[in-house]
Structures are given as structure tokens and as C-alpha cells.
Amino acid sequence: MAEQERMIEAVLFASAEPVTLKELEARMPHGCDAGEAMAHLRRRYEGRGVQVMKIGDAYAMRTAADLGFLMQKETVETRKLSRAAIETLAIIAYHQPVTRAEIEEIRGVSVSRGTVDQLLELEWIRLGRRRMTPGRPVTFVVTEGFLDHFGLESARDLPGLKELRAAGLLENRPSFAPVGDADEGEEEATEGQSELFED
Numbered sequence: 596m597a598e599q600e601r602m603i604e605a606v607l608f609a610s611a612e613p614v615t616l617k618e619l620e621a622r623m624p625h626g627c628d629a630g631e632a633m634a635h636l637r638r639r640y641e642g643r644g645v646q647v648m649k650i651g652d653a654y655a656m657r658t659a660a661d662l663g664f665l666m667q668k669e670t671v672e673t674r675k676l677s678r679a680a681i682e683t684l685a686i687i688a689y690h691q692p693v694t695r696a697e698i699e700e701i702r703g704v705s706v707s708r709g710t711v712d713q714l715l716e717l718e719w720i721r722l723g724r725r726r727m728t729p730g731r732p733v734t735f736v737v738t739e740g741f742l743d744h745f746g747l748e749s750a751r752d753l754p755g756l757k758e759l760r761a762a763g764l765l766e767n768r769p770s771f772a773p774v775g776d777a778d779e780g781e782e783e784a785t786e787g788q789s790e791l792f793e794d
Contacts (some may be wrong), residue, residue: 599632613653615737623677649748651739660746679710684719688741688750691724692734709778711735719744 600738601625606614619629633654637647642654648657651715658666677683681708698706714720719741725732747753 596628596632596635599627599629601635602627603629603632607647607654607656610655613650613655613743615653616769618653624772634769648746650743653739653750655743657746676713677710679707683710684714684737685743687714687720687735688737688753691736691750694726694734696732698735 606619606622610701616629616633619633620627623629633647640647644659644662645656646659647654667761679702682702682769683698687693688695690701695706695711709718716736717740721738723736725731725733742749744764759792
């Protein structure tokens, strides 16, 4: 098992992208148990400066969150997301899978093609499955690249309304009553977070 841990450690260290257990097992000798070896490796890295993080269904070595300040470097930011892009990204993250029409309904304005193209180009969103409704509209979901950039295991780890208010990112004012009815499945997926877009 110690040798299997070393193999996984070597692959994760050398890989620029998160690696799935299936990919690890394909590289390791026959009979190796990547899942068990990964569990041992993650325990070994707990509390260290580098940690083995789960990102979606994959794993990657990342700097411990509390030491991130050591990696900061002052640089000139050449490209910022527009307010429209930030709003669109937030809606997709909290309401995925979501169609363009649903994004426009939540924002109250039409979504320009350039906004969606910018997020697709950054590889923070991708096309999801088509809805089984008239016109079969395509849906959008966030990518593992988005989760990796923000240090999240899954979209369920996004901060809720109370956390955003506590961080000073939202005004402390009462929410208005929701407009329209959401699908039950979507209500469950965004429980405790749907109010974010009602302010």
C-alpha cells in the first residue's frame, strides 16, 4: 500500500489537472487499489502545507487554504469579468442546470452571446444536457475548472445567503417574496441559496 501511495503521489504532483481514480488505476499496475491508496495519502497530507483535495470526481495537490497568502503576488490584472458575466456565472453555479431563458428570467435582462462565450472560453461553464421541453433548449453547468479555481469540491459547497451577508457581500435587508414558481427538483438543489437572486 505504501508503494501505491507513492505512485499516486507522483502522478498528482506531476499533473497540472485534477486526476480521477479511474485514470490513476489505468496508470498503476494491475491489482492496485487507487481508492484505498488515495484515502491513505489524503490522511498523510492532513495538516500539511500541501493537501490532496477532491475536486468533483478527481483529485489534485493544492496549497493549504490557510497558507494561500504566501503565494500571493501583486500583478496587473489584464482582464476582469463584467458585472453581467459575474451575475450569469453566479446564476449558473447556484441554479444549474439552467437554460439561457431561465438566466434571463432571473436577471431580468437578456444575456448577450459575448457574456456566455467569455465564460465558455474561461472554461468555467460548459454545455449541459438539453431540456426535454419544446425547442429542447441547451442547459449550462459549471465545470471542474470553476470548482478548482474557487477551491470547491462541488457546487453544493458554494456559500449560502447567510455566509455572503456575513462576509459583507450582500446588504442586510429582508428578502422579497420569490417571483414565479421554480421546479421542485431545482428548489431542492438550491435549498437555502435561492434567495441570493431575490435581493
